[in-house]
Amino acid sequence: MLNMNTGVIIMLDRKLLKMLNEQLNREIYSGYLYWSMASWFDANNLKGFAHWMKKQAEEEIDHAKKFYEYINDRREKVEMLPVEAPKSSWSSPLEVFEDTFAHEQKVTEMINSLVDAAREANDHATFEFLQWFVKEQVEEEANAEEIVQKLRFAGDSPSVILMLDQALGSRED
Numbered sequence: 001m002l003n004m005n006t007g008v009i010i011m012l013d014r015k016l017l018k019m020l021n022e023q024l025n026r027e028i029y030s031g032y033l034y035w036s037m038a039s040w041f042d043a044n045n046l047k048g049f050a051h052w053m054k055k056q057a058e059e060e061i062d063h064a065k066k067f068y069e070y071i072n073d074r075r076e077k078v079e080m081l082p083v084e085a086p087k088s089s090w091s092s093p094l095e096v097f098e099d100t101f102a103h104e105q106k107v108t109e110m111i112n113s114l115v116d117a118a119r120e121a122n123d124h125a126t127f128e129f130l131q132w133f134v135k136e137q138v139e140e141e142a143n144a145e146e147i148v149q150k151l152r153f154a155g156d157s158p159s160v161i162l163m164l165d166q167a168l169g170s171r172e173d
């Protein structure tokens, strides 16, 4: 894209730009997936779990916005790709959170591939930008795994599931 101040064309590595755009899409997809999970919890009257998932979905849209602004700051045009329809039905809260954990592990792999691509392109700014996501993924995986563990301990106990529902309903951000 043309830099209007200097007239110099600043190029972000094309493969890296494509990957950044795809990651923006995957973050939106993550939000979409978590909204779908929230809707399953709402339909099953587990309002605390639903609340937790809605907060998670909002966080993913914030992640997508970070990619949007970064691509824009690099004076490139953001491309909005089609968003895949997420899964919409689960057999238990445990299955939902197992899927959440598996999804976050996939996102971590994607972020790591982006870091590798930034390194290959010798793009220090993108490498630096991605470090926030590297740290965020550690937290994302840990949060999801902690809930998976608790749900495994809960087994089929409705009272423990309801206690967890209440606890997750207090998530603030």
Ligand code: FEO
Pocket (backbone or CB within 6 Å): 027, 030, 059, 060, 063, 104, 107, 140
């Ligand atoms: Fe944006 Fe949950 O990773």
